[in-house]
Amino acid sequence: MAKARRKAGSPPGDEAPRPKTSNRKATAAAAADDGTFGLADGRVRAVVDAVLPVIDGGRFAVKSIAGRPFAVTAHCFTDSHDKLRVLLQWQGPDASGAGEVQMQAQPNDVWNGEFTPPTPGRYRYTVVAWVDGFETWRSELTRREDRADITVALEVGSRLIEEAGARASGSDKIILEDWAAQLRGADGEDAARKALALDPARAAIAGRYADRSLATMQSLDLIVDRERAQFSSWYEMFPRSAAAEPKRHGTFRDVEARLPYVAQMGFDVLYFPPIHPIGRVNRKGRNNSLKADPDDVGSPWAIGSAEGGHKAILHELGTLADFRNLVSAAQELGIEIALDIAFQCAPDHPYVSQHPDWFRRRPDGSVQYAENPPKRYQDIYPFDFETRDWRALWNELKSVVAFWIEQGVKILRVDNPHTKSFAFWEWLIGEIKRDHPDVIFLAEAFTRPKVMHRLAKLGFSQSYTYFTWRDSKYDLTQYFTELAHGPGRHYFRPNVWPNTPDILPETLQTGLRAMYAVRLVLAATLAANFGVYGPAFELMESKPREQGSEEYLDSEKYQLRHWALDRPDSLSSLIARMNRIRRENSALKSNESLSFCRLDNDQLIAYVKTDAASGNVILTVVNLDPHAAQSGWVDLDIEELNFPADKPYQVHDLLSDQRYIWRGRRNYVLLDPQRAPAHVFRLRRRVRSEKDFDYYM
Numbered sequence: 001m002a003k004a005r006r007k008a009g010s011p012p013g014d015e016a017p018r019p020k021t022s023n024r025k026a027t028a029a030a031a032a033d034d035g036t037f038g039l040a041d042g043r044v045r046a047v048v049d050a051v052l053p054v055i056d057g058g059r060f061a062v063k064s065i066a067g068r069p070f071a072v073t074a075h076c077f078t079d080s081h082d083k084l085r086v087l088l089q090w091q092g093p094d095a096s097g098a099g100e101v102q103m104q105a106q107p108n109d110v111w112n113g114e115f116t117p118p119t120p121g122r123y124r125y126t127v128v129a130w131v132d133g134f135e136t137w138r139s140e141l142t143r144r145e146d147r148a149d150i151t152v153a154l155e156v157g158s159r160l161i162e163e164a165g166a167r168a169s170g171s172d173k174i175i176l177e178d179w180a181a182q183l184r185g186a187d188g189e190d191a192a193r194k195a196l197a198l199d200p201a202r203a204a205i206a207g208r209y210a211d212r213s214l215a216t217m218q219s220l221d222l223i224v225d226r227e228r229a230q231f232s233s234w235y236e237m238f239p240r241s242a243a244a245e246p247k248r249h250g251t252f253r254d255v256e257a258r259l260p261y262v263a264q265m266g267f268d269v270l271y272f273p274p275i276h277p278i279g280r281v282n283r284k285g286r287n288n289s290l291k292a293d294p295d296d297v298g299s300p301w302a303i304g305s306a307e308g309g310h311k312a313i314l315h316e317l318g319t320l321a322d323f324r325n326l327v328s329a330a331q332e333l334g335i336e337i338a339l340d341i342a343f344q345c346a347p348d349h350p351y352v353s354q355h356p357d358w359f360r361r362r363p364d365g366s367v368q369y370a371e372n373p374p375k376r377y378q379d380i381y382p383f384d385f386e387t388r389d390w391r392a393l394w395n396e397l398k399s400v401v402a403f404w405i406e407q408g409v410k411i412l413r414v415d416n417p418h419t420k421s422f423a424f425w426e427w428l429i430g431e432i433k434r435d436h437p438d439v440i441f442l443a444e445a446f447t448r449p450k451v452m453h454r455l456a457k458l459g460f461s462q463s464y465t466y467f468t469w470r471d472s473k474y475d476l477t478q479y480f481t482e483l484a485h486g487p488g489r490h491y492f493r494p495n496v497w498p499n500t501p502d503i504l505p506e507t508l509q510t511g512l513r514a515m516y517a518v519r520l521v522l523a524a525t526l527a528a529n530f531g532v533y534g535p536a537f538e539l540m541e542s543k544p545r546e547q548g549s550e551e552y553l554d555s556e557k558y559q560l561r562h563w564a565l566d567r568p569d570s571l572s573s574l575i576a577r578m579n580r581i582r583r584e585n586s587a588l589k590s591n592e593s594l595s596f597c598r599l600d601n602d603q604l605i606a607y608v609k610t611d612a613a614s615g616n617v618i619l620t621v622v623n624l625d626p627h628a629a630q631s632g633w634v635d636l637d638i639e640e641l642n643f644p645a646d647k648p649y650q651v652h653d654l655l656s657d658q659r660y661i662w663r664g665r666r667n668y669v670l671l672d673p674q675r676a677p678a679h680v681f682r683l684r685r686r687v688r689s690e691k692d693f694d695y696y697m
Contacts, residue, residue: 011394011427041214046084046129048218049075049109053490060457061122061221062490065230069114070222074127077109083139085132085210088113090222093121093437103127120437123222130215134160134206141197150190157197158183160206167209175205223433228268228411229440229461229493231589233524233579234338234531235267236501238556239275239317240297246562249297252318252326261565263333265538265572266579270330271338271413271531273501273557274300275323277307277314279346282369282379286559287545290378299557301342301415302379304349310400320407327408338411338442339404343397343420344370345381351396352381358393360384372416385421398428405432411440417455418445429459442495446503456492462529467496467522471507473605473624477596480526480607484594494591495529498522499537504544504552511542514626514673516571521655521678524578525620526607528590535563538571581654581680586611587618595640601632604671610641617641617683619651623671631670638665643685651681 052073053062064070076086089100103113117123137157144150158180165176179202186193242250242258255270262270278298285292292298303310313320327337345351347367351358359367359381370377387393401412417425432439443460445452446468456463470479483494498519499508507515516537523530532538536552545551554561565572582588587609597606603625610617623630636643643649648661656676671677 011391012423044214044216045078045082045131046214046216047077048127048129048216049077051075051127051218051220054220055457055491058220060491061223061459063223063225063229063461063493064117066117066120066224066226068230069116070125070224071112071114072103072125072127074103074111074113074129074218075109076103076111076127076129078129078131082131082133083135084129085135085207086111086113086127086129088115088125089128090115090117090123090125092117092119092123092224097121097123100128117222117224120224120226122434122437123224124219125222126217126219128212128215128217130210130212132210134164134203134210138198138203141194144194145190147190150193154183154186154193154197163211164206164209167211168205172205172208175202176209179206223459224437225440225461226438228336231528231582232269232462232495232531233267233582234269234271234495234497234529235262235265236271236273236531236533237262237535238300238501238561239272240300240314241556241561241563243560243562247560249316249560251316252322256326256329258565259330259333259335261572263335265575266583268335269338269411269531270335271411272340274303274340274342274415275313275317276300276303276310277305277312278302279305279348279379281347283346284379284558287553287555288551288558296558297560299379300340301344301377301557302346303342303344304346304351306348306350309345309350310343311403324407331408336411337409338413339409340415341401341404341412342415343383343400344377344415345383346379347381349381355389355392355396357387357389358383360386370419372419382419385424394424394427397424398431401428401432405436405439410436410438411442413442413444414460415444417443417460418447418451422454422458425455425460426458433459453488453492456488462493462495465494465496465527467494467527468498468500468503468505471505471624473602476522476526476605480594481596483527484591489592493529494527495531496523496527497531497533499533501533501536501552501555501557503550504542505550508540509542509544510626511540512626512673513540513569513571514623514677516540517574518622518624518626518673518677520571520575520578521620521622521680524582525588525609525618525680526594528588532575535565538575539563539565539567540569540571577655578680585616585618585654585682586614587616595637597637598635599632601630603630604632604669606634606669608636608641615685619681619683620678621669621671621681622678623673626673626677629670629672631668633666634669635666636662641683643683650684651679652684654680654682 055062072088074086076084078084086103087100088103091098097118099115101113101115103111105111137160141153144153161176161180165173165180168176183197186196239252239255240250242254244254278300279302283292283296283298283302285296307315313323330337361367367381370380370382383393429441440461442462443455444464445455446464452463466479470476499505507519541552543553545553587593593610595608597608599606604621604623606619606621608617608619621634638645645664648663650659651662652659655678669679
């Protein structure tokens with residue numbers, strides 16, 4: 001029974017029921033009826049025991065970045081002492097992204113190979129293994145010493161080469177046929193006969209036409225994203241607060257005027273909360289008040305009113321043409337505009353009246369407002385993903401995403417995805433990335449670890465993290481070691497934020513400049529993707545709504561704010577320096593090399609990132625105490641870094657531009673939070689002399 005195919009772009013469930021027996025099981029059952037013991041072909045002897053990396057046995061795709069080598073490990077073996085041949089094949093979204101490479105044997109039946117996917121998209125990679133009769137023959141021939149054995153071996157080899165020649169064409173066919181004939185007629189010294197048979201150039205030709213009819217294989221999927229999914233710096237701002245003067249509602253043109261400020265700080269992603277009409281029914285007032293005054297602007301996440309819904313723009317911000325102009329202007333400065341996708345509705349959103357079945361109702365007919373404990377959103381209705389009309393709901397929400405992509409938006413931050421259907425996200429992201437493989441989805445899900453990881457497996461390109469609440473040396477070390485080296489490293493790309501409009505963590509409520517600087521340096525160096533909510537961050541907004549709250553006092557979520565961007569105490573220059581350091585040092589553009597150093601003071605944390613290809617090495621040392629100077633001895637694994645144990649090397653502090661000469665593993669650091677709460681050292685392996693700070697490399 002053939003598998004029914006779903007029409008592209010439609011939700012699952014519209015196709016005919018699938019057969020209960022898979023093709024593989026059906027084949028095995030038919031073979032058993034033929035008396036072959038349930039085997040498709042009992043002559044297959046190669047075993048592909050594992051292909052790594054793999055996520056949940058292949059249920060979900062591994063992730064990688066276009067233009068970067070993707071390494072594959074396979075566990076392959078066979079019975080007896082015959083030689084195995086193992087290839088790594090791949091197929092991209094189009095014919096240009098296909099190929100194969102020979103995998104290299106390592107001890108204990110481990111095989112390594114890699115390929116570089118050229119463009120974003122969904123790839124399929126396959127490990128193919130078979131018992132190679134030709135290579136087995138060559139290996140055995142090297143051990144033959146008896147002339148009679150050599151003669152027999154040459155005859156066997158000539159037949160194998162003839163078979164390869166039959167599969168070849170053109171000049172290769174002629175070479176192989178001629179070689180087979182020479183082996184049959186070979187005479188003279190045994191060493192010369194063996195040399196003719198073992199000729200590596202002609203063996204390479206024969207290897208291209210190996211008999212793979214008894215090969216076994218194992219395939220996995222790979223999602224390849226563009227570089228910005230791996231390395232990005234985000235700046236979040238409310239367009240409505242971008243006006244140059246107080247008390248005026250900001251516009252997209254005001255944001256356009258602020259673009260040079262964002263570019264000067266070095267951000268490459270400018271992210272907006274929802275820009276749609278804001279509901280008036282149950283509108284929130286200042287500081288999350290349940291009663292709004294007539295001039296209160298409400299929460300942007302309460303989407304929809306009589307003016308329109310998710311495909312409309314709040315008229316105070318401007319027009320769709322203004323938005324497109326902003327997107328273009330940002331691109332000219334190397335900045336991408338990211339939009340918030342919040343699939344929820346204000347009570348007066350057009351969907352509520354047009355599609356009442358999309359919302360869950362109480363016995364009295366009213367709709368239950370949204371909750372994300374302990375937070376309550378009386379101005380928001382959640383969609384009911386168990387509605388009988390779920391296919392229409394899914395298609396409509398997909399059309400929302402497609403609409404904003406048409407306006408030039410390729411980065412989407414998704415609000416609270418853990419409160420929506422997992423099946424929906426897997427379908428939606430798959431559909432969008434099939435047509436637009438360069439789109440990036442960021443999951444804003446501050447929730448339980450397994451839920452966050454499931455969302456990443458389903459296709460989200462980046463994920464929020466717990467960094468906001470990790471502030472001790474132990475917690476930071478444990479958490480980022482897990483992110484960099486745990487099983488989630490193949491699919492969970494962390495994006496770390498010191499603050500958000502929803503979260504003013506306790507560490508920042510002190511208002512201490514040193515603490516803001518520390519959190520910035522940690523975020524920018526521990527993770528390749530990071531972001532800040534500004535201008536609240538660079539202006540060190542630190543007052544909570546009340547004691548014990550993580551909500552800002554006079555939160556921008558509920559009112560217009562005017563920010564004095566030219567304040568002399570602003571952290572904007574430090575942010576600009578950190579982003580420049582990130583751009584200029586390839587070691588900071590990924591997470592997999594992160595390694596923490598031993599340091600004999602729990603108020604100091606030190607860690608290294610490296611880029612083997614360029615030799616770039618970055619050592620970051622941070623004082624976690626914003627009140628007092630702290631000192632200690634950093635134990636650097638110089639052997640692992642291939643640094644000289646008995647010669648000096650230079651450490652260049654990229655924050656202060658000072659240079660120091662270090663020796664050996666253990667070196668002293670002193671950090672005063674009032675002067676310099678952190679070092680970001682670039683390590684250089686050689687110096688001319690200890691009296692001279694000039695350097696090589």
